[in-house]
Amino acid sequence: MTTVIRKYVGMGCRRAEDPRLLQGRGQYVDDLRLPNMVHVAFVRSLHAHARITVPDHSQTRAVPGVIAMVTARDLQGVKPLRADESDLPEYRVTEWPPLARHKVRFVGEAVAAVAATDPAVAEDAADQFPIGYEPLPPVLTIAEAAQPDAPRVHDEWPNNVLMRATGSGGDVAAAFRRAAITFTETFTSEGVTGVPIEPRGCLAALDPGTGVLCLWTSHQVPHILRTLLAEHLGHPEHLLRVVAPDLGGGFGIKSHLYPEELVVASLALQLQRPVKWTQSRREDFLSNVYCRDSRVTLEMAASSDGVVLGMRARSVTNSGAYSILPFGAAHEATGAARQIPGPYRIRDYEYEAVAVVSNKPPRGAYRGVAMVTTTFCMERMLDLLATRLGLDPVEVRRRNLIGDDELPFVNALGVSFEATSFRRSLEEGVRAIGYDAFRARQKAARGTGPLIGLGIACYAEFTAPSATALRARGVRSVPGFDAATIRVSPTGTIQVFTSVTTMGQGLPTALAQLVADECGVRMEDVLVQCGDSSLAPYGSGSWGSRGAVAGGGVVLRAARQIRDKVLAIAAHRLEATVADLVCEDRRIWVRGAPFRSVTFGELAAQANMMTTRLLPEGMEPGLEATACYDPPSVTVSNGTHLAVVEIDPDTGVFGLRRYLVVHDCGTIINPLLVEGQIHGGCAQGAGQVLGEAARYDPAGQLLTGSLLDYPIPRATDLPPQFEIVHLETPAPTTHAGIKGMGEGGTIGAVAAVANAVADALRSAGADGVRSVPVLPEHVLTALGQGPR
Numbered sequence: 001m002t003t004v005i006r007k008y009v010g011m012g013c014r015r016a017e018d019p020r021l022l023q024g025r026g027q028y029v030d031d032l033r034l035p036n037m038v039h040v041a042f043v044r045s046l047h048a049h050a051r052i053t054v055p056d057h058s059q060t061r062a063v064p065g066v067i068a069m070v071t072a073r074d075l076q077g078v079k080p081l082r083a084d085e086s087d088l089p090e091y092r093v094t095e096w097p098p099l100a101r102h103k104v105r106f107v108g109e110a111v112a113a114v115a116a117t118d119p120a121v122a123e124d125a126a127d128q129f130p131i132g133y134e135p136l137p138p139v140l141t142i143a144e145a146a147q148p149d150a151p152r153v154h155d156e157w158p159n160n161v162l163m164r165a166t167g168s169g170g171d172v173a174a175a176f177r178r179a180a181i182t183f184t185e186t187f188t189s190e191g192v193t194g195v196p197i198e199p200r201g202c203l204a205a206l207d208p209g210t211g212v213l214c215l216w217t218s219h220q221v222p223h224i225l226r227t228l229l230a231e232h233l234g235h236p237e238h239l240l241r242v243v244a245p246d247l248g249g250g251f252g253i254k255s256h257l258y259p260e261e262l263v264v265a266s267l268a269l270q271l272q273r274p275v276k277w278t279q280s281r282r283e284d285f286l287s288n289v290y291c292r293d294s295r296v297t298l299e300m301a302a303s304s305d306g307v308v309l310g311m312r313a314r315s316v317t318n319s320g321a322y323s324i325l326p327f328g329a330a331h332e333a334t335g336a337a338r339q340i341p342g343p344y345r346i347r348d349y350e351y352e353a354v355a356v357v358s359n360k361p362p363r364g365a366y367r368g369v370a371m372v373t374t375t376f377c378m379e380r381m382l383d384l385l386a387t388r389l390g391l392d393p394v395e396v397r398r399r400n401l402i403g404d405d406e407l408p409f410v411n412a413l414g415v416s417f418e419a420t421s422f423r424r425s426l427e428e429g430v431r432a433i434g435y436d437a438f439r440a441r442q443k444a445a446r447g448t449g450p451l452i453g454l455g456i457a458c459y460a461e462f463t464a465p466s467a468t469a470l471r472a473r474g475v476r477s478v479p480g481f482d483a484a485t486i487r488v489s490p491t492g493t494i495q496v497f498t499s500v501t502t503m504g505q506g507l508p509t510a511l512a513q514l515v516a517d518e519c520g521v522r523m524e525d526v527l528v529q530c531g532d533s534s535l536a537p538y539g540s541g542s543w544g545s546r547g548a549v550a551g552g553g554v555v556l557r558a559a560r561q562i563r564d565k566v567l568a569i570a571a572h573r574l575e576a577t578v579a580d581l582v583c584e585d586r587r588i589w590v591r592g593a594p595f596r597s598v599t600f601g602e603l604a605a606q607a608n609m610m611t612t613r614l615l616p617e618g619m620e621p622g623l624e625a626t627a628c629y630d631p632p633s634v635t636v637s638n639g640t641h642l643a644v645v646e647i648d649p650d651t652g653v654f655g656l657r658r659y660l661v662v663h664d665c666g667t668i669i670n671p672l673l674v675e676g677q678i679h680g681g682c683a684q685g686a687g688q689v690l691g692e693a694a695r696y697d698p699a700g701q702l703l704t705g706s707l708l709d710y711p712i713p714r715a716t717d718l719p720p721q722f723e724i725v726h727l728e729t730p731a732p733t734t735h736a737g738i739k740g741m742g743e744g745g746t747i748g749a750v751a752a753v754a755n756a757v758a759d760a761l762r763s764a765g766a767d768g769v770r771s772v773p774v775l776p777e778h779v780l781t782a783l784g785q786g787p788r
Contacts, residue, residue, distance in 0.1 A: 005584035006517035012672035029201040034274040041122035043112035045104035048359040048700020053132030065121035072101040083323035090164040096322040098259040105321035108286025138359040138700040145356035162355040169412030170348030175310025179301035188771040190693035191293035198248025199279035204268035220255040221541030244531035250503035252365035289364030293318035310348035320362040330474035335370035343422040349412035368743040379751035425662040429640040451647040453760025457751035461637040463740025464549035481630035482539035482550040488623035490610040492601030499539020500551030506673040518559035520583035545740025553735035554629035561625035572616040632733040639663040641748035645756040652776030664727035665741035681745020687713040689753040
């Protein structure tokens with residue numbers, strides 16, 4: 001076998017894109033300028049629920065600089081955003097018009113659009129646009145939506161239920177009959193959103209010569225977006241190009257089709273000139289998707305020694321006004337119920353998952369999606385079980401986590417765990433945090449000042465879902481596979497075009513490390529290009545922690561094709577067998593005879609017929625490979641988070657004093673990138689406990705429409721450092737044993753911080769924390785229920 005000496009995978013290489021970005025040479029959508037470009041501003045609904053009266057905008061059209069004003073009547077050829085059908089017995093399809101036609105269903109829904117030569121002129125004209133409304137009673141909460149006499153968000157529906165699904169495995173009734181203890185708890189979380197540093201935006205321009213419409217957009221899934229644009233605009237897909245330039249964060253919220261992209265593209269076709277829209281921060285809060293607005297009721301049956309015997313779950317998700325493409329409402333709703341067992345040995349489990357509509361913006365993907373909620377609920381249940389039985393929370397987890405000796409393990413719903421380190425990650429975390437010493441310190445400090453608490457969260461991170469997994473959850477508009485093309489120039493440099501996108505996570509660097517090692521070249525020889533639907537082959541893009549699994553897997557496949565051809569040429573040239581060759585640092589030589597060698601560049605020139613040397617007989621010229629890769633049904637990463645908090649009992653304010661993460665994402669390509677992802681994910685997760693939440697008044701007006709009111713965490717809200725322990729349990733079913741890891745920081749953080757607050761309250765004899773965020777008033781209320 002050929003010896004390929006790898007030196008980059010596992011190294012903390014600095015991100016190749018950083019110098020360009022740090023020097024201000026990045027190119028985001030708002031940096032793009034085209035001749036004769038016009039700017040769009042949207043007229044947005046002032047009401048959560050209202051009928052629209054026919055507007056008269058003739059006077060607004062006369063404003064100097066205004067080029068066009070459009071309402072729903074002007075977009076007759078543009079189809080509404082219609083979510084996928086489903087074979088669930090109770091499932092309803094919503095239709096979201098690009099511009100509201102007869103009725104508005106949330107504050108901020110686009111009603112009209114104004115195109116002008118200057119963005120300020122467009123915004124002023126939009127502010128003056130005369131839209132009339134007949135207000136209707138809004139439906140805002142899960143409880144309101146469930147009322148039999150609640151106003152209907154969609155008039156033709158018999159109620160506000162969007163979907164309902166059930167599932168089970170094992171004998172749940174028998175598990176409850178033999179249990180020594182059973183109890184029920186309900187947990188709630190409020191809607192949160194990604195708040196990327198770069199809001200959304202897009203620029204559309206038509207090439208009149210070719211008929212190609214190009215859309216530059218801050219987006220995570222260019223190929224899927226191209227297909228959806230073709231379907232909704234009626235424009236041939238081969239005459240559409242979608243380009244995602246530099247993204248200032250995505251977090252899942254930029255993986256959807258939004259009305260603004262359809263309107264901007266349609267205006268570019270109508271006006272025959274470039275059309276641009278840049279989202280304001282206010283619009284970011286009003287019109288982007290939110291996630292995790294849910295209520296989960298869990299019933300647990302356990303033995304007297306703390307072993308969970310069975311569970312029942314009922315999850316209700318607030319899906320907002322519409323089911324959004326390409327994932328649809330079922331993505332979060334079914335995930336919220338199916339993922340509750342997590343890393344635990346639960347063989348008897350049943351669930352009901354419900355999604356309801358409301359007069360709020362649509363709910364969609366945001367980092368970790370339902371896994372954040374399910375981990376919070378399950379980890380709180382285990383702490384509450386420990387309290388009821390007088391056991392230590394760590395010991396309860398030890399007795400229920402799936403062990404290495406039980407692998408492969410198939411849970412009650414048929415999910416298979418093949419290579420995980422659930423117990424090991426817990427033990428590493430307990431050791432590194434100094435668990436016993438903390439408990440002794442907590443006991444000694446009781447009644448003497450600030451309350452301290454330690455929270456634990458163990459989790460399974462389901463990453464990189466395949467086509468099979470997506471179909472099982474009702475997602476039909478996402479293919480599941482990804483693709484890459486690798487081209488080697490005659491001088492030996494390499495270009496990689498991949499369907500996965502980069503949004504600040506360092507993906508081009510990680511992929512370059514894989515390709516450089518596989519081909520035996522240096523990293524600086526490799527250029528990775530993402531985000532262009534015309535350069536890269538078709539694929540699913542970046543979301544669901546799939547960049548390294550699907551993107552890395554597919555570039556490895558393509559790189560191995562390149563390597564195999566290069567080695568075949570080298571073997572012919574050096575008069576050796578392929579098995580006798582060694583490949584390293586741009587050079588291939590014969591094992592035991594290093595003087596018999598040839599450079600990678602020389603072989604690339606020969607492959608591209610740029611030398612006098614001919615190729616082996618029967619070999620085609622060129623050095624290019626394209627590969628597709630649909631990853632395994634599910635790839636499971638795992639970890640344990642431990643958080644230490646300190647509460648001021650007089651104010652209810654708490655702070656994070658220490659945070660430790662034990663994380664296992666299989667083969668680590670670049671530890672520097674992994675740690676950066678964990679840091680950011682933990683910060684976002686902590687923010688959901690510290691105060692992030694979309695708040696509305698009774699009329700459905702958003703009260704948290706700016707960064708003054710929606711408190712993303714500041715540096716002072718976070719611990720001085722995030723301590724990280726890396727474990728590596730390679731996945732047996734993926735290329736190079738890679739697992740996803742982009743969401744693990746968020747998945748574990750909400751539960752760990754919430755459990756830490758609850759632990760601190762418990763040390764004061766108080767009970768609490770069944771919802772997030774946990775605000776100071778919640779802490780004070782809990783303390784008032786028990787002795788101080």
